[in-house]
Structures are given as structure tokens and as C-alpha cells.
Amino acid sequence: MQEVAYVSNNMSIPVAVSARHVHLTEHSIATLFGTGHVLRMHAPLNQPGQFAAEETVTLVGPKGSLAHVRIVGPPREEDQVEISRTDEIALGLDAPVRMSGELAHTPGICLVGPAGRLTLDHGVLLAQRHVHMSPAEAAELGLHDRQLVRVAAGSHERALIFDDVIVRVSPHYRLELHLDTDEGNAAGVSPGDRALLLPATGGSSGGLATTEGLSETSASRL
Numbered sequence: 001m002q003e004v005a006y007v008s009n010n011m012s013i014p015v016a017v018s019a020r021h022v023h024l025t026e027h028s029i030a031t032l033f034g035t036g037h038v039l040r041m042h043a044p045l046n047q048p049g050q051f052a053a054e055e056t057v058t059l060v061g062p063k064g065s066l067a068h069v070r071i072v073g074p075p076r077e078e079d080q081v082e083i084s085r086t087d088e089i090a091l092g093l094d095a096p097v098r099m100s101g102e103l104a105h106t107p108g109i110c111l112v113g114p115a116g117r118l119t120l121d122h123g124v125l126l127a128q129r130h131v132h133m134s135p136a137e138a139a140e141l142g143l144h145d146r147q148l149v150r151v152a153a154g155s156h157e158r159a160l161i162f163d164d165v166i167v168r169v170s171p172h173y174r175l176e177l178h179l180d181t182d183e184g185n186a187a188g189v190s191p192g193d194r195a196l197l198l199p200a201t202g203g204s205s206g207g208l209a210t211t212e213g214l215s216e217t218s219a220s221r222l
């Protein structure tokens with residue numbers, strides 16, 4: 001773990017583990033919860049404006065179902081179902097790893113709410129691990145939108161280095177690493193944990209070209 005110590009003075013990143021959840025359009029909310037239904041806030045999320053809703057749905061796949069799946073508001077332009085690999089096995093689906101919003105060639109699923117059911121012909125994905133940041137935070141870290149970086153996260157006994165973490169920059173974001181439950185559990189991530197941005201080593205097949213800039217930036221910060 002010498003590498004982790006090497007970057008311990010760099011900016012650390014708050015970690016959030018995203019449980020399975022659903023983003024819905026206004027139209028889908030009406031189908032599942034009734035015409036004119038407005039999502040009620042259960043708890044705000046750290047990304048500005050985003051919230052976990054009181055409302056939940058049941059996901060029904062070819063092999064099984066998952067109840068009490070939280071809706072994340074506000075409503076979106078497209079329906080999107082974000083699950084873990086473990087959830088996929090339970091449901092009997094084989095969805096790809098994708099960035100949020102990249103829904104082409106994703107499998108569909110059936111959603112059941114108190115007022116009806118909805119069959120999506122696409123929209124199920126495993127969220128690509130990603131780190132949100134504002135333009136100012138990206139500038140400070142020397143990173144840009146869609147760059148691939150490496151981070152170390154988790155507990156001492158099970159800490160992992162995650163390759164191919166995609167940087168997402170927007171004025172609507174604040175600095176936060178998002179892992180799914182499989183990733184968070186594998187690394188022993190606890191609430192309140194922080195991850196460390198690592199210099200690129202060139203060891204990642206997918207991220208080699210785009211992480212080179214990070215290596216220079218991180219080196220200059222030490």
C-alpha cells in the first residue's frame with residue numbers, strides 16, 4: 001500500500017455507495033403512482049437538487065423480483081434503472097456497464113407501483129463508477145470531463161484500487177465518488193469514507209491514454 005501513502009497529501013474524495021434505484025419520467029410516475037402524482041422527498045442526496053423519494057417500486061425480471069426499490073428525483077427525460085451485478089443475477093438480467101443516460105442496447109424490465117405497472121423495453125444498466133465534480137474542483141485537480149482516473153477506497157483489510165473511474169464535471173455537481181453496492185461492499189466502504197485519487201501507472205488497459213494527464217498533474221502536486 002506504499003502507493004496509497006504516496007498520495008495521502010492529495011485531495012481526498014467523499015465516497016457514496018449508490019444502492020439500486022430508478023429514475024423516472026413524469027409519464028412513468030403517472031403510470032405507476034397515478035395521474036398528477038408528485039414525488040415526495042425522503043432525503044436529499046449530496047448532488048445538488050437530487051433526492052431519494054419516499055416512493056418505491058418493485059422490479060420484476062425474468063427470474064425474480066426486487067421490492068422497495070427507491071426512486072431518485074427529480075423526474076428525468078428518460079426512464080433509467082440502476083442495479084448491481086448481484087441484483088442482475090437475482091432478476092435474471094444481463095445489463096451492461098454504462099454511464100448514466102447512455103441507454104442504447106440496454107435490457108428492459110417491468111416496474112410495478114401502487115397504481116399500475118410499466119414495461120420498459122430498455123433502460124437497465126450497471127452504473128460505471130464515476131466521480132462527480134464542479135468545474136472549479138476539476139480545475140484544482142487538473143481533471144476534465146470523461147477522463148478516466150484511478151482511486152483507492154475502502155477499509156484497511158479490504159481496500160481496493162478502482163481503475164477506470166470516469167470523471168463527470170458539471171456546475172450541478174460536487175466532489176463525490178459514486179460506487180455501486182457490489183463495489184462498495186467488496187472494498188469494505190463505510191459511510192463517511194473518503195477515497196484517494198491515485199497517479200496513473202499505465203496499468204489500466206482502458207484508461208491508459210486518458211489517465212496520462214492525471215499522472216503529470218498529481219506528480220506536480222506532491
Ligand SMILES: [Zn+2]
Binds near residue numbers: 130132178
Ligand atoms: Zn453519480
